[in-house]
Amino acid sequence: MARFLLPQHIEDARKTVPVLDSLPAKGYPGYINRTGQLRTIGQLYDRTTVFGHIAFSPDEAYALTNKRSPHALYELMVISAGSTQRPGLHDHSPAFIQGLGVMADAFAGHCHAYDLTPVVSWSYDPMTLDRESIQGEKRFHAHLVGRTQAERATVAAKAIPARQLSATRARRIVEEASVLGSLLSADVVDPDALRVLVPVPALSTATATVTAQFELPDGWASLTAPTLHEDIAYIHCKLRRTYDEILRVCTTGRSGKWERPTVREFDADEISVPLRPGTRATLAHYIRALRPEILTNRRGIDRTRDTHVYPLADLAYAVTIAEQAGKVYLHLRTNLFSDLGGAGISIIDGVIVKTKKGVEKLRPAEIAGREAFQAEYLGRVHRHPLASRVFFPRI
Numbered sequence: 001m002a003r004f005l006l007p008q009h010i011e012d013a014r015k016t017v018p019v020l021d022s023l024p025a026k027g028y029p030g031y032i033n034r035t036g037q038l039r040t041i042g043q044l045y046d047r048t049t050v051f052g053h054i055a056f057s058p059d060e061a062y063a064l065t066n067k068r069s070p071h072a073l074y075e076l077m078v079i080s081a082g083s084t085q086r087p088g089l090h091d092h093s094p095a096f097i098q099g100l101g102v103m104a105d106a107f108a109g110h111c112h113a114y115d116l117t118p119v120v121s122w123s124y125d126p127m128t129l130d131r132e133s134i135q136g137e138k139r140f141h142a143h144l145v146g147r148t149q150a151e152r153a154t155v156a157a158k159a160i161p162a163r164q165l166s167a168t169r170a171r172r173i174v175e176e177a178s179v180l181g182s183l184l185s186a187d188v189v190d191p192d193a194l195r196v197l198v199p200v201p202a203l204s205t206a207t208a209t210v211t212a213q214f215e216l217p218d219g220w221a222s223l224t225a226p227t228l229h230e231d232i233a234y235i236h237c238k239l240r241r242t243y244d245e246i247l248r249v250c251t252t253g254r255s256g257k258w259e260r261p262t263v264r265e266f267d268a269d270e271i272s273v274p275l276r277p278g279t280r281a282t283l284a285h286y287i288r289a290l291r292p293e294i295l296t297n298r299r300g301i302d303r304t305r306d307t308h309v310y311p312l313a314d315l316a317y318a319v320t321i322a323e324q325a326g327k328v329y330l331h332l333r334t335n336l337f338s339d340l341g342g343a344g345i346s347i348i349d350g351v352i353v354k355t356k357k358g359v360e361k362l363r364p365a366e367i368a369g370r371e372a373f374q375a376e377y378l379g380r381v382h383r384h385p386l387a388s389r390v391f392f393p394r395i
Contacts, residue, residue: 004289005176005177005285005286005289005290006176006179006180006282006285006286007281007282007285010179010183010203010282011176013179013203013209014162014170014174014176014179014209014210015161015162015163015170016161016162016163016206016209017161017162017174017206017207017209017210017352018159018160018161018162018206018350018351018352019159019160019161019162019165019170019173019174019351019352019353019354020154020155020158020159020160020348020351020352020353020354021165021169021173021354022353022354022355022356023151023154023155023346023348023353023354023355023356024356024359024360025070025071025072025073025355025356025357025358025359026070026073026358026359026360026361026362026366027069027070027357027358027359027360027361027362028068028069028070028361028362028367029361029362031068031069038079038137038139039085039138039139041081041083044063044065044079044081047068048065048066048067048068048077049065049066049068050063050064050065051064051065051066051076051374051375051378052064052378052381053081054099054391054392055081055082056095056096056099056391056392057082057093058083059082059083059084060080060082060086060092060093060095060096061080061081061082062078062079062080062081062096062099062100062103063078063079063080063081064076064077064078064103064378064381065077065078065079066374067143069357069358070357070362070370071143071145071343071344071346071355071357072145072146072147072151072355073148073362073366073369073370074111074114074116074145074146074147074148074370074373075143075144075145075146075370076107076144076374076377077141077142077143077144078100078103078141078142078144079137079139079140079141079142080092080096080139080140080141081139085138085139086139086140087124087125087126087135087138087139087140088124088126088140088236089122089124089140089142089232089319090229090232090233090236090237091140092140093229094226094229095390097228097229097232098224098225098226098228098229098386098390099390099391100142100223101223101224101225101228102223102224102381102384102386102387102390102391103144103381104118104120104142104144104220104223104321105220105221105223105224105384106377106380106381106384106387107120107144107146107377108120108219108220108328109220109380110146110373110376110377110380111146114146114373115148115149116146116147116148116149117146117147117148117149117152117322117323117348117349118144118145118146118147118220118322118323119143119145119146119147119320119321119322119346119347119348120142120143120144120145120320120321120322121142121143121145121318121319121320121321121341121342121343121346122140122141122142122143122318122319122341122342123135123316123317123318123319123341123342123343124236124315124316124317124318124319125312125313125314125316125317125335125341126138126314127255127312127313127314127315127316128312128313128314128316129257129313130257130258130313131303131306131307131310131312131339132303132306132307132339133312133316133339133341134312134316134318134335134338134339134340134341134342134344135316135341136341142342143342143343145343145346146373147346147348151348152348152349155348155349155351155353156349156351159351162174162352168304168308171307171308171337171338172307172308172337172338172339172340172354173338173340173345173352173354174210174352175210175333175335175336175337175338176286177286177334177335177336177337177338178210178211178333178334178335178338179209179210180282180283180286180334181211181212181239181317181332181333181334182202182203182208182209182210182211182212182213182334183202183203183278183279183282183283184239184242184273184275184279184283184334185199185202185212185235185238185239185332185334186199186201186202186212186279187273187274187275187276187279188238188239188241188242188273188274188275189212189234189235189238193234194214194231194234195225195227195228195230195231196216196217196222196225196227196228196231197214197215197216197222197228197231197235197330198214198215198216198217199212199213199214199215200213200214200215200329205350206350206352207324207329207331207347207350207352210333210352211320211331211332211333211347212235212331212332212333212334213329213330213331213332214329214330214331214332215327215328215329215330216321216327216328216329216330219327219328220328222328223321224386224390235332239315239317239334240315241273242273243314243315245271245272245273246271246283246287247261249266249267249268249270249271249272250263250264250266250268250271250287251263251264252264255313255314260310260311260313263287263288263290266284266287268280268281268283268284271283303339306339307337307338307339308337309337310337311336311337312335312336312337312339316334316335316336317332317333317334317335318332318333318335318340318341318342318345319331319332319333319342320333320342320345320346320347322346322347322348323349324347324349324350325350331347333345340354343355
């Protein structure tokens with residue numbers, strides 16, 4: 001792969017983004033993390049603690065569970081629990097999306113009562129089945145994480161510019177494809193088509209450099225808006241269209257097990273999506289800097305190299321919703337190489353933070369505190385003013 005996948009001035013901007021590698025998270029004693037273990041509802045009950053399970057159609061349901069491989073001490077997980085695996089939030093009904101919004105809004109209020117900072121995240125990568133994926137469980141699932149004041153202080157004290165990381169660590173945490181994704185999103189997403197989300201100009205902030213950043217104008221309550229599902233579906237369709245068009249013009253071949261398309265000679269002007277000249281030139285620079293020979297005939301090299309030189313199988317992105325300077329933002333980070341999804345990469349006070357799981361073991365008192373936090377959250381969800389209308393619409 002070429003030394004720089006981005007033009008110099010944009011690469012310089014990427015290198016100024018503040019990062020922390022990494023923030024430790026304790027694990028449960030004796031627990032071994034495995035992915036792909038929640039394919040059926042039975043497995044969901046056998047392998048997690050289910051706090052609540054609400055089905056509101058024959059093939060759509062939520063389950064609120066304990067994350068057995070924690071990303072933080074204070075944490076829950078909402079997972080799609082219908083009979084069919086639906087990997088994306090856009091694959092679900094407006095009612096499901098509004099229900100998730102109510103749970104996230106309630107979670108934010110619960111965190112504030114605990115003097116915690118809420119972070120909500122999820123990932124989309126249904127097609128990567130050979131190398132490490134940003135979405136290990138292909139069912140849609142959202143991580144609800146509360147960050148402590150001590151964690152925030154650690155992030156503030158230890159954050160460094162990405163340029164101080166090695167090239168491989170920087171790529172994994174603030175991948176070049178994420179910067180490219182922020183530029184592409186700014187061009188293809190029409191602000192006037194959005195009902196709830198308000199785009200932040202690309203490259204205007206550190207987080208808007210490595211994510212497509214959108215403000216939630218009413219804070220966490222924006223997630224409960226009935227029209228949010230339209231924004232989620234619209235943005236996904238724009239990303240899908242852009243990704244497919246880039247593949248059509250710039251690559252040849254297909255994705256399969258240890259098989260990916262390769263870059264071919266192309267004319268960037270033939271990419272039929274509305275891009276500004278600077279974005280189109282950056283995209284062409286990026287694709288031409290890839291080394292096609294690296295993308296062929298792989299058979300599972302070590303994970304460290306996979307996450308830097310062997311791409312994911314299809315469109316992949318992670319969403320993180322977090323607070324920053326008194327406002328709430330949704331960040332969408334596109335991935336091509338990195339395997340770190342929405343919980344593996346958090347955003348805390350504008351710093352891009354890698355979480356390192358399984359560092360030491362949770363003590364009994366910590367487990368008890370985690371369980372109390374989770375139990376009290378259930379009560380808060382029940383008391384949310386939209387709870388009965390959203391979760392039990394037919395009653």
